[in-house]
Amino acid sequence: MTLSSDDIRHLADKKITEAQLNEQLACFANGFPFLSLVASATAGNGIRVVSDEELAQYIERWNTYLTRDAHILKFVPASGAASRMFKNLFAFLSSPSDSPSTDFERTFFDQIDSFAFFGTLDAACRTNEGMGVHELIAAGRYKAVVANLLEARGMDYGELPKGLLLFHGSADGPRTALEEHLVEGALYARNQAGRVNIHLTVSPEHQALFEQLVRRVVPAYESRYGVRYDISFSTQQPSTDTVAVDLQNQPFREADGTILFRPGGHGALIGNLDAMDADVVFIKNIDNVVPDRMKPVTVTYKQLLAGILVDLHDRISNYVRLIDSGACSPEQVDEIDRFVRETLCVRNPSMPTELKDRIAYLRRKLMRPLRVCGMVKNTGEPGGGPFFAVDPDGTISLQILESSQINMSDPNARHLFEQGTHFNPCDIVCALRDPYGHKYHLPDFVDRNTGFITQKSKDGRELKALELPGLWNGAMSDWNTVFVEVPIETFNPVKTVNDLLRPEHRN
Incomplete structure (x- = not known):
């Protein structure tokens, strides 16, 4: 494909070469071969017991x-x-119902004080709503509870990574x-x-x-x-991002015309x-x-x-x-x-x-x-x-x-x-x-x-990701x-x- 000067600058910013781009585009065009299987590994045959x-x-x-x-x-x-952890609760927030209507939602609210994050959530609700979790539930304000859990005005769990969420109780407090x-x-x-x-x-x-x-x-x-x-940290390097394509295997371009690269x-x-x-x-x-x-x-x-x-x-x-x-x-x-x-x-x-x-x-x-x-x-x-x-x-x-x-x-x-x-x-x-x-x-x-090639969407448009x-x-x-x-x-x-x-x- 022919790249514009803006495309070339964008590739340079991503530390991705034109050859790498073309190699990735070829993967969409040609696909990946299936692996040839000989047997399933089972106990005693490939799996040690x-x-x-x-x-x-x-x-x-x-x-x-x-x-x-x-x-x-x-x-x-x-x-x-952690956003996928809360998919059901995001759906509840956007639903027309103000009360739990699915088994998942009912379980969440029925056992809400069993979560390790309950104390922090209760405090957030008291600060933002003037009432604790159970008071909000008694008043039928279920969505206020979820909003304080997921949104930035509360605990922001809808945007945080899993590693920072309170998972369990312990003798020394939630972890x-x-x-x-x-x-x-x-x-x-x-x-x-x-x-x-x-x-x-x-x-x-x-x-x-x-x-x-x-x-x-x-x-x-x-x-x-x-x-x-x-304790040390690293991030995924931008050079490992891969190009996204449209359904015709052409580079997917964002509203400003730049080629979309994804992790x-x-x-x-x-x-x-x-x-x-x-x-x-x-x-x-x-x-x-x-x-x-x-x-x-x-x-x-x-x-x-x-x-x-x-x-x-x-x-x-x-x-x-x-x-x-x-x-x-x-x-x-x-x-x-x-x-x-x-x-x-x-x-x-x-x-x-x-x-x-x-x-x-x-x-x-x-x-x-x-x-x-x-x-x-x-x-x-x-x-x-x-x-x-x-x-x-x-x-x-x-x-x-x-x-x-x-x-x-x-x-x-x-x-x-x-x-x-x-x-x-x-x-x-x-x-x-x-x-x-x-x-x-x-x-x-x-x-x-x-x-792998997977189907995704962005801004309401279908795309294929690598x-x-x-x-x-x-x-x-x-x-x-x-x-x-x-x-x-x-x-x-x-x-x-x-x-x-x-x-x-x-x-």
Whole structure:
């Protein structure tokens, strides 16, 4: 396409090149190929199920690792706005009815004093309306209560990110989602020196609010848990934004004529993760937290995943060093081959037969970032599913796939998708260094052909948006991946405000 001088200046401001723009436009024109599935990963076939004895051993393995001088990090994607949490309440505000008319609305108001934010909401209502929450409800002023919760004149929860919302009660008072991550970090990610490193990816407009909350609450948590926190932030880089197009695949232009670029989805965060200088990284979404009474099971299985990770990383390091020593016997090559096939679940239908070629292939597969992913049994919650899929190089490996990456018109692919028994709740522990301690360059391991095209609208006009390969999907496609079954109790996301009324979110 021909760009105007204004277009070129706009691209420069976004730090996006003309070549990148054309590459993105080609994605809309050509689409993305579906991945070829071989099988669903199930318990005992791609998903490890550990015994109680193994569980204890791996937890001990992790606790032993923590005595090393290692850099451990909790990486928390926290830029998501909470507006979708309150979709039902926004609908109530704009509805003609002045009273609750849906089950969701009735549940919200019937149990309103069970929310951790109730005290703050009650105070906001008294300041702005001259009456508390229950008085407003008794007077039939339901919308005034919701307005004080969602709008700027009250708590502004309709615009804030989830990390800043009060989620749970505790012995010391209500806690935000961010505070629950501080507590988690102290329980399973403190290093030998008692430091807890937490990195949050946030929206630029909210970073100052996160920093303000950290300054206010961190001293109390440091005192309570005997740790020192190192909290850092990053934002999604403008250069990872992607172009939007109209229904004819032409750049979508705003009213002033500028080309619309949108955030490229959580897959853009692979650059943020790549910037982390850490040995072991825990990745967990901001809204998947629980109050203290539920934390023991979370801590146990985080330690399990981390113990498996460091054990595997040590084994990989030993094998790579053995290969590099030049003293790898045919029997040892067979052992490494079994490890790659059976433990890392990487299969090669065209395995080289010459010894030197086998060794070169095995080393190449070992020299990759490593992740251990918790998998919970599928209970209907959304989440990427675990599959054996064909990689671009023809090998077969474990992948976390979204339904949009699967050709549902293919009866076999649909059958494998429907056969799935587990999904990934973004419960991942990663090793980002090679056997010699050097950081991997994570963008080198992204499958660029695994993006998404979604339908959106702006100002009443339909558009198509491009999302980059998902952070735990295509962005980690060429990683070594191990799936481990963890209990459903470790997965407690908050997708709607009423999810905070579930038993697992009660104090």
